[in-house]
Amino acid sequence: MGSRVVLREIDLEIGPRELIGVLGPNGAGKTTLLRAILGLVPVQNGSLMVFGSAPTTGNAAIGYMPQSRVTADGGRLCGRDIIAAAARGERWGLPWLDLATRRQIDWALERVGASELARRPLAAMSGGERQRLMLAQTLIGQPRLLLLDEPLVNLDPRHQGEMVTLVRELQQDLGITVLFSTHELNPLLGAMDRVLYLGGGQAALGSVDSVINNAVLSRLYGTEIEVIRHRGRYFVMLGNQELDHSNHDDFFEGHHAPV
Ligand SMILES: Nc1ncnc2c1ncn2[C@@H]1O[C@H](COP(=O)(O)OP(=O)(O)OP(=O)(O)O)[C@@H](O)[C@H]1O
Ligand SMILES: [Mg+2]
Numbered sequence: 001m002g003s004r005v006v007l008r009e010i011d012l013e014i015g016p017r018e019l020i021g022v023l024g025p026n027g028a029g030k031t032t033l034l035r036a037i038l039g040l041v042p043v044q045n046g047s048l049m050v051f052g053s054a055p056t057t058g059n060a061a062i063g064y065m066p067q068s069r070v071t072a073d074g075g076r077l078c079g080r081d082i083i084a085a086a087a088r089g090e091r092w093g094l095p096w097l098d099l100a101t102r103r104q105i106d107w108a109l110e111r112v113g114a115s116e117l118a119r120r121p122l123a124a125m126s127g128g129e130r131q132r133l134m135l136a137q138t139l140i141g142q143p144r145l146l147l148l149d150e151p152l153v154n155l156d157p158r159h160q161g162e163m164v165t166l167v168r169e170l171q172q173d174l175g176i177t178v179l180f181s182t183h184e185l186n187p188l189l190g191a192m193d194r195v196l197y198l199g200g201g202q203a204a205l206g207s208v209d210s211v212i213n214n215a216v217l218s219r220l221y222g223t224e225i226e227v228i229r230h231r232g233r234y235f236v237m238l239g240n241q242e243l244d245h246s247n248h249d250d251f252f253e254g255h256h257a258p259v
Pocket of ligand 2: 032067149
């Protein structure tokens with residue numbers, strides 16, 4: 001971001017057709033990492049390669065669902081308008097949408113089960129419906145990589161489960177790579193191939209059990225972290241506080257090296 005180092009000493013490679021859960025508490029650097037892949041945040045030392053090249057902005061091979069999304073006061077725009085705006089962004093300059101683009105919009109809406117939302121105003125949709133629409137928007141342009149930043153936020157457990165299942169189906173059917181950021185691990189269990197855990201300014205990538213354990217997380221944070229497993233769910237504890245359920249800005253402050 002120009003003023004501080006958010007992540008350092010990361011050396012990892014993500015392969016094609018992987019669904020990676022990007023985990024870490026508030027301020028861990030999830031959004032920063034996704035924005036670096038989009039070419040929006042500079043890499044200060046070392047290199048970041050996306051499909052074998054340096055990141056560039058406007059890469060049509062990447063679909064992006066940003067963390068802060070259109071809210072209910074998005075006005076009278078209906079579902080289809082939102083997707084059409086993304087399609088127009090792809091081929092801007094055209095005052096109208098050609099048949100192929102209209103078909104792509106229909107396809108994207110159908111793929112996420114949102115065809116019935118096409119005519120509904122955004123303001124009249126539930127959080128889960130809006131999130132599905134935002135997912136459809138990432139599919140425009142047939143990307144090979146989806147960067148989804150906190151698609152589970154504000155969803156109840158049932159809708160979280162539906163979103164995770166939908167993303168996993170899309171990822172497998174379309175044979176694409178997905179980076180799925182979330183500060184909660186449990187909803188993604190069973191649906192992701194590997195986990196990329198960001199914490200203490202560093203990262204660990206691997207299977208859930210090889211990353212979400214006392215030794216690896218304690219090394220990342222530089223302090224004692226305890227991972228508790230209970231009924232198939234994981235709880236990452238710093239003392240008696242659960243790490244993904246509180247704000248740890250103070251804790252992280254000391255872990256960022258100034259530039
Ligand atoms: N535009 C910015 N300028 C300076 N620092 C920033 C900027 N955006 C983020 N940061 C800092 O970078 C660090 C990582 O933030 P980032 O948004 O990547 O975390 P995150 O893991 O996405 O957190 P959250 O779970 O809250 O979305 C934080 O300490 C944050 O304060
Ligand atoms: Mg974020």
